[in-house]
Amino acid sequence: MKEKKKGFWSEAIRVTKENDPAARTALEVLLTYPGVKALAAHRISHFLWRHNLKLLARMHSQFWRFWTQIEIHPGAEIAHGVFIDHGSGLVIGETAIVESDVKLYHGVTLGGTGKDKGKRHPTIRQGALISAHSQLLGPIEVGMNAKVGASAVVVTDVPAEVTVVGIPAKVVRVKGKKDLERITNLEEQREASYHSSHL
Numbered sequence: 001m002k003e004k005k006k007g008f009w010s011e012a013i014r015v016t017k018e019n020d021p022a023a024r025t026a027l028e029v030l031l032t033y034p035g036v037k038a039l040a041a042h043r044i045s046h047f048l049w050r051h052n053l054k055l056l057a058r059m060h061s062q063f064w065r066f067w068t069q070i071e072i073h074p075g076a077e078i079a080h081g082v083f084i085d086h087g088s089g090l091v092i093g094e095t096a097i098v099e100s101d102v103k104l105y106h107g108v109t110l111g112g113t114g115k116d117k118g119k120r121h122p123t124i125r126q127g128a129l130i131s132a133h134s135q136l137l138g139p140i141e142v143g144m145n146a147k148v149g150a151s152a153v154v155v156t157d158v159p160a161e162v163t164v165v166g167i168p169a170k171v172v173r174v175k176g177k178k179d180l181e182r183i184t185n186l187e188e189q190r191e192a193s194y195h196s197s198h199l
Contacts, residue, residue, distance in 0.1 A: 008043060011080040012036045019083045019103060035084025038070035042078060049074035076121070093121035095139070100126050107133035113155075125160070156194040159186055
């Protein structure tokens, strides 16, 4: 996964101050934001995981889960510049991929369905926003700058620059607008894709 040229800490401070008006100083971000701590700890867990120290990686990630209430599997691939707001109850599975400038809120699950093998967790593309308590399940993809509404359940791909809400999640906006024709076409494509992948 291509990373931004800036380092982890500068990106963590930048993205937090950009997305949270309550973040006043870099020191405050570093000392009081559990999302920043969880992502920093994940970098160590992921390093251990990639170097085949899997038990140590899992133990390290569980230690930080206790302190931050954010559970990130050491195998997950997470770019610099991801913003986790509040974070309590957030879960990111082993084969999840999260690109830069993604925003994740508390209670989000990037989980599996229990049926898939290999790649079994979501891929979240650059700039996507995943609102509180939404559940994204399986090897789906959320496109660039897409938005997932609070408490949505997402089991099929979400195209770039659309907004989905509900259970199961349905497209309600395309590029911020209620274009009913495009929404209908996208929903038909998503429905057909879901059924073809579950035959």
